[in-house]
Amino acid sequence: MQAFLQNLINGLALGGVYALVALGYTMVYGILQFINFAHSEIFMIGAFAGVLSAYWLGGLVEPGWLSLSLTMLVSMAACALVGILAERLAYRPLRSAPRLNVLITAVGVSLLLQNLAQVLWGSTPRLYPMLVTPVSFHPGPDLVFTNIQLIVIGVSIALLVGLVLLVHRTKLGIAMRAVSFDIEVASLMGIPTNRVIVFTFFLGSALAGCAATLYGISYQKVEPMMGVWIGMKAFVAAVFGGVGSLGGAVLGGFILGLAESFTVYYGSSTFRDAIAFAILILVLLIRPSGLFGSVRKEKV
């Protein structure tokens, strides 16, 4: 029972990060029907933003809520900026091009960001600043969890709730949903589609920035290649939940986190990365639309 609870907490903490990144993938896919390959690198940029802001601020602010919030804001801003730039410079010119072209471009942006990070900051892993003093709780002899994990779970759930409210209760949210349904009709209805698209990138990237901060305080290691696997797994989570479905991405993220946690405990850690891939293959073979997604049928 203890082991189960332990894995549950570990899995949820991991899943929160996946869920936040998965949201970025699914939102962009819902609106533009393409996978923003560069999203994983935007996540990575957010992590480096945290490292750099700590470097610049020096020891100005002590660990605690203030430094965590500030760093998170900086990361969100950095990620949002990169996301918006990518959309404006690389993706918008290809709005009416064949889908394959945008995909290739996204791959190019992804590699560009990876290499830029490598050139600017080197490939040796950096240490993420200690924004929160870790405190462990031991409710049971074999059960331990940290305040960091609680923060991760709490913050990710709060953000998700906020996102749901935004999408379902505000005008902007309705506009987003309309554009994801049918972009042409939405623009005919008077919705400023470009602004909605920009906002979607802004939001998705900002969430990745939050995820990066949460990841940073949890695992401390930051390097240019960190986005590749996290991004792939978050994408699997989005596919599992159904691309285009926000709830699906969240659910997928948490389920993947739990699956990984339990696999590591009961199986072995070498299989940890493989589990995401296995889930992906299974989903694509059995139910490509995922849990809550709808397959857009090609009109014949």
Add this chain to the structure above:
Amino acid sequence: MGAKKVKQALLSVENLGVSFGGLKAVSNFNLSIEEGSLHGLIGPNGAGKTTVFNLLSGIYSADTGQFRFEGKELRGLRPYQVCGAGIARTFQNIRIFGELSALDNVQVGFHQGCKQSYWATLFRTARFRNEEERICGSAGELLEVVGLGKLGKVRASDLSYGDQRRLEIARALATGPRLLLLDEPAAGMNSSEKVQLMQLISHLRTKAKVAILVIEHDMKLVMGICERITVLDHGEVIAVGTPSEVQHNPKVIEAYLGVE
């Protein structure tokens, strides 16, 4: 024994139906087409006509019913297998191979009947070269038949809309079908092009002995060339008969014009 052998219909469809997410797109669809005949499929927009074509060509898998072609059950087969059985089609929204030349488009139609093994392809045997010549020649002939003889080398997406439609017909014919499904072949054509199309269709029936099932909105064309017509509305057959029978059928009038 003395029992007269009943001539089997070329295509015999019984109770074909398919639903998408709970919505019945087509239900209880019946159809019978004789060899070499010309049959029309009409109905208001959204009636399910193209869905029927997609079912018959194997692109959609029917939920219910069956359809037999030359005695062989085709339900559940993949499109390339249906094509192999002898049914070919054109598409409502043109689906040509844009990057390929017009000639190449038609040559693709000849692929399934082609006898080039991988070995022959790699080692360029005599058999390979003969097949290539045969296919090239036959494709050229088909382009002539549909009136595109001089446009063989043109990139397909550079052709005019009307030419692309005719290219699709040539390509479908290349597969050697006994039944040809034409989905709105006259769409976007002017009256002289339509006359040419009607001539082409007649020519196909007599020379190529191909049965034709055509979806069309142009009533003059449909009533003019079809021997029998099936009328579809909301996914169901509401009338079957000769052009004049169908024209005077109150249910058909209601479907198109609404009730007074």
Add this chain to the structure above:
Amino acid sequence: MKSLSKNAFLVSVVFILLLAALDSLLGAYLNPYFLRVVVNAGIAAILALSLNLVSGCAGQFSLGHAGFMAVGAYVSVALTSIAFPQTWFSSGLGVGAACLIGGLVAGVAGYFVGLPSARLRGDYLAIVTLGFSEIVRVFFLNLEWFGRARGVSGIPKESTFFWVYLWLAVTFVVLWRLMRSSRGRAILALRDNEIAAEAMGVNVAHYKIVSFVTSSFFAGVAGGLFAHYQGFIDPQSFDFSRSVMFVIMVVLGGMGSLSGSVLGAFVLTILPESLRVFEEYRLILFPLILICLMIVRPQGILGSREIWEWGRKK
């Protein structure tokens, strides 16, 4: 080309003799540095060509090409350097056989990657192929037998200019003959309009798989040639950026143009060596080139034409 086919045997013999002569000449008179660049360009060309088959001709966008290269490299190295070192496998012929076997194993991997690909659309296929490539890399990264992160060194350097360019010629001829045939047209058709192709009798799933298998076979052979030219390999050589590198080569040359892939490979291998600005900022410039290409000239240099068709409107 037709007249060439008819005298295929004669042409092949002449070509082989020419290559052998060139090999000796270059070995004797060319600066070893330049020779290295030329050979690497040749290996890259085989990889670009094979990627073009599956991505440019069949339209199946693959981000996993480095993975097949890795399979071929590691399998061939397993034979020549790890399992049977200092045996027949270290001879020229042995290395050749090892590369061939590496290619065959890569081809089998291509089959298993191609199988789900039949059902996947562009975006998902890209992720699946990327996932495959990463899993291959991590697989070899974790195996002690293959040296983990250190990789394998001391590999017999038997790939010479002759063998690499001979394989390049073989690859080109095979792909050319495949694409200029009824089957090649079927492959192009499935790229242009999969639904229509299948309705016209093309067994789409079959050709997707054939494309993957053929492509990965040649990538595997190239991986073996690569390993036996460098003398060492490590998992880092086969990462995501390597796969993207091949994509850039294919896009630059023109997707669907075989000679274009060779051109793209040569340009992107030789240019960095000759222009200093390229060398230092290669990491940044190459993806930037890809992005600009896709926005400004997605058809690359040649589009779907071949070099000898330049100027002809297509």
